[in-house]
Amino acid sequence: MPPVLILLTLFLPLGAGAEEIIGGHEVKPHSRPYMAYVTFLDDGKMMLCGGFLVKDNFVLTAAHCLGSSMRVTLGAHNIETKEKTQQIIPVAKAIPHPAYNDKDWSNDIMLLKLQRKAIRTKAVSPLKLPRANAQLKPGYVCHLAGWGATSLSATKGAASLQEAVLIIQDDQKCKLRFHCYIKTIQICAGDPKQIQAAFKGDSGGPLVCDNRAYGVLSYREDETIAPGIFTKVVSFLPWIRSSMKPSNRC
Structure with a gap:
């Protein structure tokens, strides 16, 4: 399994053309057809x-x-x-x-x-959507793909599609860190203990677990190594x- 990646987040929505996936890997061309x-x-x-x-x-x-x-x-x-x-x-x-x-x-x-x-x-x-009432337990390994830049110093996004590996985090721990976090409609993914990172990711990109879309990338915290927040698709x-x-x- 490749090294687990995390989200460096800025507690702001993830739009506006500066989205990045850092420390990830380039996927096989057209292997993420969704x-x-x-x-x-x-x-x-x-x-x-x-x-x-x-x-x-x-x-x-x-x-x-x-x-x-x-x-x-x-x-x-x-x-x-x-x-x-x-x-x-x-x-x-x-x-x-x-x-x-x-x-x-x-x-x-x-x-x-x-x-x-x-x-x-x-x-x-x-891409398939999750089944009704499907839930992800902490520790579950998922993926996030995007065309964001591959380094903090890059001035534009990556030309080719990149992917990061993210681990589902405990809701209670995320609530302590993200006061706006709502566990019924959001998912917290990424591991703050890892030094490799997906920075910003691509807003709107899918959190893919078992070949289904469980989340939509939403926002990040203030310039710290922290999990990212995804809108929970099943809800x-x-x-x-x-x-x-x-x-x-x-």
């Missing part, structure tokens, strides 16, 4: 987030990644090249959770309805399924 590279404008500035395909025409990401001119790139490994596997699709409608709170980052989850369905290939396919399954119903087309 990964989405999300770009958008915020006050005229180009921003980026991670995300993941959950249905042919829906991507799941963080609510704080909302912006204008949103666009999703699927099937990418090296985001700086025009790979034949890539599918670039504009977002037809962004659906942030109605109870998202940008003060405490609760309910930090958003669906992006794409203008057209993605074409399933070896490089593009949805939002009814909302996700309702929002993806064909009746919600407008």
Whole structure:
């Protein structure tokens, strides 16, 4: 098993184009076919987030990644090249959770309805959601992927998709460290005892455990080695399924 990685966090939402995974490893090209590279404008500035395909025409990401001119790139490994596997699709409608709170980052989850369905290939396919009532115990090993930078001194993100290994942490210990932490709707992942780190990660990227998306990367603490906080997908399954119903087309 590769060295366990942790999140260096800043107690702020993880958007805005400076996301990094440090000490991780480059994944085999297109071995994470659910990964989405999300770009958008915020006050005229180009921003980026991670995300993941959950249905042919829906991507799941963080609510704080909302912006204008949103666009999703699927099937990418090296985001700086025009790979034949890539599918670039504009977002037809962004659906942030109605109870998202940008003060405490609760309910930090958003669906992006794409203008057209993605074409399933070896490089593009949805990630399964967790089963209802599924729970993760402390010590469980999961993964986080993204195109963030690979060092603290880097001025831009990594060209190729990177991945970090994260360990699920105890809710009570995370509550002591993160006063806004809500165990019913959030997951705490990463190991503060390890010196290798995933810094910032990609906002909206999936916490993948047993090949299912258990979390959506949300926020971090103030410049310390600490676990990162993920929105707990299982708590939002009814909302996700309702929002993806064909009746919600407008």
